[in-house]
Amino acid sequence: MKYISYFFIAIASAFLVILLSLSSCSPNFKTTTSQPIVIKKQPQTSQKIADATVKIHNFKFEPANLAIAVGKTVQFINVDEEPHTATATDGNFNSKALDTNQTWDYTATKPGTYPYICSIHPFMKGTLTVTPR
Numbered sequence: 679m680k681y682i683s684y685f686f687i688a689i690a691s692a693f694l695v696i697l698l699s700l701s702s703c704s705p706n707f708k709t710t711t712s713q714p715i716v717i718k719k720q721p722q723t724s725q726k727i728a729d730a731t732v733k734i735h736n737f738k739f740e741p742a743n744l745a746i747a748v749g750k751t752v753q754f755i756n757v758d759e760e761p762h763t764a765t766a767t768d769g770n771f772n773s774k775a776l777d778t779n780q781t782w783d784y785t786a787t788k789p790g791t792y793p794y795i796c797s798i799h800p801f802m803k804g805t806l807t808v809t810p811r
């Protein structure tokens with residue numbers, strides 16, 4: 679009789695362990711698939727201070743011409759009420775739409791001259807010049 683109850687306890691605890699691992703796994707899957715997109719990037723941007731800033735204001739990039747060295751980071755901040763992007767015309771970088779007061783960091787990787795526009799308002803033009811380190 680004792681052995682049978684031990685047997686049942688063993689089965690019950692194994693079942694509990696499986697249940698616990700399942701219930702702890704499935705919410706984790708959800709958070710790991712959704713978190714890296716937003717939450718993991720925010721500490722990086724707050725930890726790393728941008729080397730230069732381009733303000734998007736009154737449908738203009740300020741400054742419109744900016745030079746940074748390879749490895750340096752430029753932060754775009756949209757202070758307009760309208761959404762804007764910073765989109766390189768050669769596809770080298772694309773901020774996607776930035777809402778009011780939203781920022782986007784771009785770290786230069788390759789020397790060159792990169793004209794960019796706002797893809798929503800293509801008359802908005804800027805140039806990012808990346809100099810060798």
Ligand SMILES: [Cu+2]
Pocket residue numbers: 760761762763796797798799802
């Ligand atoms: Cu725009």
